[in-house]
Amino acid sequence: MKTLTTTFSAFALIAATFATHAETVQVAVAANFTAPMKLIAESFKQDTGHTAEAAYGSTGKFYAQITNGAPFQVFLAADDNTPAKLEAEGMTQPGTRFTYATGTLVLWSADPALIEDGAKVLGRNKFRKLAIANPKTAPYGASAVETMKALQVDQMLAPKLVQGENIAQTYQFVSTGNAELGFVALSQVFKDGRIAEGSAWIVPAEMHEPIRQDAVILKTGEGNAAASALVDYLKTDKVKAIIRSFGYQIQ
Template sequence: MKRPSLLLAGLLLSLNANAGEVQVAVAANFTAPMQRIAAEFEKDSGHKATLMSGATGKFYAQISHGAPFEVFLSADDETPARLEKDGLAVAGSRFTYATGRLVLWSPREGYVDDKGEVLKKGDFKHLAIANPRTAPYGATALQVLDKLGLQPALTPRFVQGENIAQTHSFVVSGNAELGFVALAQVYKDGRLGAGSAWIVPASLHAPIRQDAVLLARGASNPAAAALLAYLRGDKARGIIKSFGYEI
């Protein structure tokens, strides 16, 4: 009979022999949860997910011009649908992996009230938002301001980030006193972290459905298919929920 250590070594060798790698384009708002999911995915499957984060609109342009991504985790549902229509994604592979939440946030305690009245008081010089042309969370922020009737008055105060990660950094650094960011960026271990925030009611904007899709370059990569299946599993879903997303 083989010793347990020899059996384990054989299992690991078999796992490594079948392990693959998948190149993943990740919307900036989903960077932190995806890093955690990728680590668990590698432990559980042996496959490695190499992540690149950025703005959804820029990823669309890069994929259209031949960027070697195999899986795309978008910040909206429209961009993956366009990629399917363009023949750059595998038809039928698209699904919503999370529904995001927008939050108005400041690192200052007590600065942002829980109803967003700070926007009407206007006691600030700069408001950070993501570029609405390339970042869905930026477009959502404009929807909210338009619904509140505040966009014309506040537009001159915008500090615009290339993506939601840069937008968050503008607020953290003090370049803007407050900003519209993804809840996941300020939500830790099932609750809001430091600072003050207004979680924007979903009634003020269209749902932020974030879709995943298998790109044409990943159609024959077992690691890509495995990652998308893993995203639907209980462990990944638990991680996603822990960052404040809805499933």
């Protein structure tokens, strides 16, 4: 009985110590990474005891919020330029920036019969609306513009464009039928190794600059154990498998 009591007390002490050292990190996450981050946050808490509280939105808007004092401690952007800019401005913890995923752009429609021959659907121009994310604040929107220019359809399609504030809103425009098709992140429509529904054309990588998505610990995250733990956790094989399952590439 004494041994049992001693063992129970030891487990209680370990649990108490674990809880005492658990912290919370505030994370700004690019909208395209919403689904993977929700799974990662759950796994992160189970494995480390720390909590990652995520806000989702456009990379450009997060940059503006961070430079104006928003209390985020870790930033998972949809590009590599914005975290590098914050780094150059002295707003990050040195040596913490790295590429956590490389994204893929896809032209997608909720209509399973609309995109039957890839990019040719754009040239036929027989649709009312084409949705893209705001190219000024959302890297996937900028990649969509690059793609249309490469296909030489940008001027023809300009009157039909509708812009989402971020890639999540862009997806909503297409999924609800407010736009017949749109450029979204592959991760939003990818499940079990394939396009989950509708029809799609995966944009060849050479049609736009690589969508390298960088993460970084911000100055406000210095000394926060959960911030450094999350960045380390993103580099684990377990998390890389989650990220790949949504159609991202890992360097």
